Amino acid sequence: MHSTSPPPPSAIWLPILAGLCASLVSIGLARFAYTPLIPSLIQAHWFSASDVVYLGAANLVGYLIGALIGRPLAHRTSNKTALRLMMLAVTLSFFACGFPLSVSWFFGWRLLSGVAGGAIMVLVAATVLPHVPAARRGLASGAIFLGIGLGIAGSGTIVPPLLSLGLQQTWFGLGLLALMLTAVSWFGWPSDVHHETAGLPVEKNRTPTDPAVYLLFAQYAFMAAGLVPAMVFLVDYVARGLGAGSHVGALIWVMYGLGAIIGPVSYGFLADQLGAKLSIRLVLVVQAIAVGLLSISSSFAALALLAVILGSFPPGIVPLALARVHELIPNHHQQQIAWSRATVSFATFQAIAGFAYSALFNVSGGHHALLFIIAAGAIVVALLLEQAMRLIPNTSACSLPQGFAPRTESPTL
Numbered sequence: 426m427h428s429t430s431p432p433p434p435s436a437i438w439l440p441i442l443a444g445l446c447a448s449l450v451s452i453g454l455a456r457f458a459y460t461p462l463i464p465s466l467i468q469a470h471w472f473s474a475s476d477v478v479y480l481g482a483a484n485l486v487g488y489l490i491g492a493l494i495g496r497p498l499a500h501r502t503s504n505k506t507a508l509r510l511m512m513l514a515v516t517l518s519f520f521a522c523g524f525p526l527s528v529s530w531f532f533g534w535r536l537l538s539g540v541a542g543g544a545i546m547v548l549v550a551a552t553v554l555p556h557v558p559a560a561r562r563g564l565a566s567g568a569i570f571l572g573i574g575l576g577i578a579g580s581g582t583i584v585p586p587l588l589s590l591g592l593q594q595t596w597f598g599l600g601l602l603a604l605m606l607t608a609v610s611w612f613g614w615p616s617d618v619h620h621e622t623a624g625l626p627v628e629k630n631r632t633p634t635d636p637a638v639y640l641l642f643a644q645y646a647f648m649a650a651g652l653v654p655a656m657v658f659l660v661d662y663v664a665r666g667l668g669a670g671s672h673v674g675a676l677i678w679v680m681y682g683l684g685a686i687i688g689p690v691s692y693g694f695l696a697d698q699l700g701a702k703l704s705i706r707l708v709l710v711v712q713a714i715a716v717g718l719l720s721i722s723s724s725f726a727a728l729a730l731l732a733v734i735l736g737s738f739p740p741g742i743v744p745l746a747l748a749r750v751h752e753l754i755p756n757h758h759q760q761q762i763a764w765s766r767a768t769v770s771f772a773t774f775q776a777i778a779g780f781a782y783s784a785l786f787n788v789s790g791g792h793h794a795l796l797f798i799i800a801a802g803a804i805v806v807a808l809l810l811e812q813a814m815r816l817i818p819n820t821s822a823c824s825l826p827q828g829f830a831p832r833t834e835s836p837t838l
Contacts, residue, residue: 437565440553443613444569446606447512448740451545453576455515455538456484457685458599460657461584461678462592464664464671469592471525475787481657482779483532487539489772494540495547496765504552505614511541512607519600523593547768550747551761556615566744567693573740574689578682585675638763640814641749642770644705647807648742649775654782654796655681655716655735662793667723680729684736692741693748701749706811708745712738713804720797746771778803 459481466477491511499507518538522531549569557565583602587595659681664674695704715734722728750763782796789795 437557439613440556440615441565441568443610444549444553445572445575446610447508447545447549448570448572449576449579450512450603450606451515451538451542453573454580454599454603455518455542456488457577457656458580458584459484459535461580461660461675462595463661464674465588465592471592472528472531474791476528478657478783478786479780480528480531480535482776482783483535484539484542485653485772485776485779487536487541488543488546489769489776491540491543491545492547492765492768492772493543495544496761498544499548504548505616508545508548508552508614509607509611511544512603512610514538514541516600516603516607519596519603523596523600543768543772546743547765550764552614555757564693566747567689570689570740570743571686573743574682574685574687574736577685577736577740578679581675581679581682585672635753636814638753640810641746641753642767643810644807645742645746645767646770646774647803647810648709649771650778651712651716651800651804651807652739653775653778654800655719656739657779657782658786658793658796659732659735663728666791666793673725677728677732680732681736684733685740687733688737688739688741689744691737693744696745696748701745701752704745705749706808708738708742709804709808713801713808716797716804717801720794720801
């Protein structure tokens with residue numbers, strides 16, 4: 426906890442800045458800049474309404490693939506090299522999406538951008554946080570994932586003026602921004618000095634894991650299912666579903682982005698004050714209510730307020746879930762493995778939900794409210810899972826491998 430010679434501030438903040446740039450480009454822009462583009466892609470006849478929705482889900486499928494291949498890719502190269510490659514891949518995908526050659530071409534590049542996002546999500550905290558003093562890791566984690574919020578907010582403010590130049594110019598503009606952020610982060614990544622290469626010995630003594638870890642995986646998965654409809658359909662719901670137009674839709678998306686900026690810091694603060702377990706419970710209650718209200722709201726004031734609350738959720742739960750992993754597992758290497766698995770469970774449900782909601786949206790004739798009600802149900806399930814775990818007798822008294830023993834007190838993130 427106390428270090429005799431703390432690293433200079435630049436040694437800490439350069440990797441954090443690199444992490445922020447990575448989450449901003451790979452998730453903040455690559456995933457979320459697509460949402461305010463949906464109405465324009467349909468109106469400009471680049472793709473049909475059903476194709477546009479499925480192309481949005483392509484990024485979510487890629488995210489799952491990236492979550493699975495992130496650690497193996499880093500083992501074959503290094504964390505630093507893998508992160509640089511993934512940021513270049515996202516940048517290239519923006520420029521490629523400026524050419525609507527076919528649905529499969531566009532799908533492939535949207536898929537690649539998702540792969541990069543998933544790999545970065547698995548690797549970025551594991552690369553940066555070991556170089557940050559323990560006392561500052563909560564702040565550092567919030568700062569890294571703040572990039573997601575900045576990307577969401579940035580997409581809401583940058584996309585509308587870019588669209589006035591044309592759809593192709595919009596994709597090129599996003600590509601240039603991604604290229605600049607990739608350049609800013611390029612020399613900020615730390616070397617992999619803190620990473621144990623011994624992943625193999627740990628695999629040999631496998632014993633049952635604390636059920637609370639599996640509970641987190643399950644809750645995180647249902648959170649993913651609960652956040653997809655607002656994340657993908659919010660702007661389209663306001664612009665076309667409520668008939669308010671693209672301009673009002675973009676304003677609501679800016680409010681969503683404002684929430685996304687507030688989310689990582691406020692959720693991290695909540696975890697520091699109340700512990701990650703109670704914080705997750707409170708956040709799920711608020712989000713279930715907010716998504717449910719979205720299905721019956723039409724006034725601008727109500728939509729703006731709900732957008733802020735809902736926007737805080739996708740980037741906010743990342744440091745919250747990471748804090749819960751650190752509460753439950755003291756060993757750094759095991760934390761990495763658990764976080765990778767948590768991201769995979771999140772990505773799996775997010776991808777399944779992306780296609781399921783897209784299919785339901787098309788079958789129901791564009792019924793947005795139905796999607797929001799189902800999303801609220803998914804968040805309620807995540808909440809009830811914890812209560813269900815309490816019915817299982819003696820869950821804490823299972824045999825645990827070394828490094829997987831649960832923590833009983835304070836969060837360490």
